[in-house]
Amino acid sequence: MGLKQISQLHTISTKPVRRILGLMSGTSLDGLDLALCEVTGSGTETQCKLLKFKTYAYDSEFKNKVRAVFAKETINLEYLTLLNPWIGQYHAKLINQTLSQWQVDRSDIDLIASHGQTIFHCPHHQHAHVDFSDGTLQLGDGDQVATHTQIITVSDFRQKHIAKGGEGAPLAQYGDYLLYQSAEVHRILLNLGGIANFTVLPRGGQVDDVQCSDIGPGNTLMDAFCQRYFDVPFDEDGQLAAKGEVCVSLLDLLKTIPFFHLDTPKTTGPEVFNLTMLEDIRAKCPERPSSYDVLATLNELTVWCVLEHIQRLKLDGPVQLIVSGGGAHNTLLISKVRSGLLGDYEVSELSQDGVCVDSKEAALFAVLANECVAGGGSFSFGKISLPG
Template sequence: MLALNKNLQRLVNIAQKEEKLGIGLMSGTSLDGLDIALCRFTGSGLQTKFKLLNFITIPYQEDFKKDVQQVFARKEASLEKVCLLNEYIGTFHAELILQALSEWNIKPNEVDFIASHGQTIYHAPKSQHRQPGYPNATLQIGDGDHIAVKTGIITISDFRQKHIAAGGEGAPLALYGDVLLGSKAGENRILLNIGGIANLTYLPGDGNYANILCTDIGPGNTLIDAACRKYFDRPYDEDSKIALSGTVNEDLLNALLDHPFFNEAAPKTTGPELFNLAFVEAAQQRSGTLPISNEDLISTLSEFTVKSIANFISENFKADHVKIFTSGGGARNIYIIENLKKALPQAAITGTGELGIDPDAKEAILFALLGNETLCGEPMAIGNNPAVLMGKISFPL
């Protein structure tokens, strides 16, 4: 019998370990920086136990953000730039991983695997691109081979493609991790992530997987951040100072909410390909609100996020029968959280810290968990989502 090659033998050895040390990477649509979560895992599936050992967000410099924005959420972009960034981001993320490990006094050979989300540059579900004959599609760049070779650590990447290949839309993938880490018998829960895009996972207390729902809702921070960059030369609305200084324009708010996406049945996905400043300007033109102040625009966009989340939850769940746990950058947005509580007065709203999950680290943790499942889990059938193990494996050699 032929022996396995060294890479495959190493993979088998890692998969059979009682404890695994894994790194989860998340780089979101806000382009704030790279989230790096170092986790220890035992078990898999519903028996998974994890501990977050270290977490850091390494901010991106402005020149890097501008580089990525040249190809980000654009129907037309330089193919050469996409090609170059795919290699560059993989190498760059590897450097940031090694930087974090050095700060934590951990050697790369102590880490069993890296699970990398990559950088989404375009997300195109059929409901959005509407091109006959073409399937759901998505593209994340930041090649896993470059990460593996530069760090010397087995890397699992490109998770979303398997989900699409098996009939899904490639997002949101939080479902699988939320079920494993956030479920509680007898308690209906909503894990609400407010990143660039807002998404949620509903976890019924009866444990019936058929009733679990994971879906995008609409914009989270993406429109607020984009308007802050354009009109205030700021990356985001720190402490909601701008939103709180303005007044919500109801005519514009109603025009923003008057879009077919909000009437589509869940689960559904979206992204900044739809929710961008061109979308906002079109709503302003329809509502005759182009002359409003920049402060009022930020207030209205913040309220748009609140209303789209609150409307979805009110229409699909009994707010007094669920407990809502928030995460993502929007969980720190004073305006969004305070007004969400006002819009859903019967719901209990708190952060995922109450679950033992750092709200800032949650998505990076979830990808580390998906990596652990790739190595030693089994496909899970959850609701109408495909039962798959996701991710492509890259070896260092």
């Protein structure tokens, strides 16, 4: 790293406002979210305003390339090695296209925050290797992104979490605390992505009081089932599930999955919640539910795991439940969560400073990149790649 580049990083770190492009690509493989954020301050003084947002739907080439290695125990190592830089170049191409469409010059962007594409997530409780602890792998080399966009890139956020004794996920704890902590009311930030997770922010609490955990499948099982049996990418508004009836015997079998009964915090992924697992459990079911009934049951499973984990919290007083992620658009799911909550809960979709249901995760990684460069301490995650 040359003196000029160190000076550039220092200048960015001392700016009152930084423009950061946050990227998020989830395990659903639906596309790349790009959130251009204006981030002010750092630490507990952080403020994040969304300026522009776009989702690029992945083409079949990208999906097929990733699915060749995604959540598989056995893969071609040469292929994996080549895929890492290829994804970085692919994401850089989408960034350049988006900035051109937005008519934003790359010189106006201080940092890119690149989450990368998760290929495998293996916390200790999911694997049988006694010599190893927790691990996770995201592809999309940050040097490729930085070089092909000519913008300083912060990436590979999850490795620091593992190095500090975590499982590599979820990382929302830190961004949620910085942006949404309240002195007056308990808040639960519920994200219904492929995997459902929540961040529990006790009123007036400090970062060590925050609980952040995966809680089970969000959309991943429903989406995969829709793609195989209905030939649609997802169940829009829960309309297909609404045509079926919950199969209680299948639901009861699904509830026995060990992950649900682990204490929080915990993490999981499609390595556990996938169609192979579902078909194995269906084979044990004494009934033969229709495809509509199975989908209704999967919808109910997500509702159950959300309510089950929230009610375990035993929060006193009013609670704001703020929902984000693709599942927030599933009206059947959300209506069931609303009606199933016991206590004083106010349920709403995320909407603050332009950050909304779909853009939250990309914006949170912009906040983490901001901390990496301008903050530090407990909230510092990510590795810095400089343009070559």
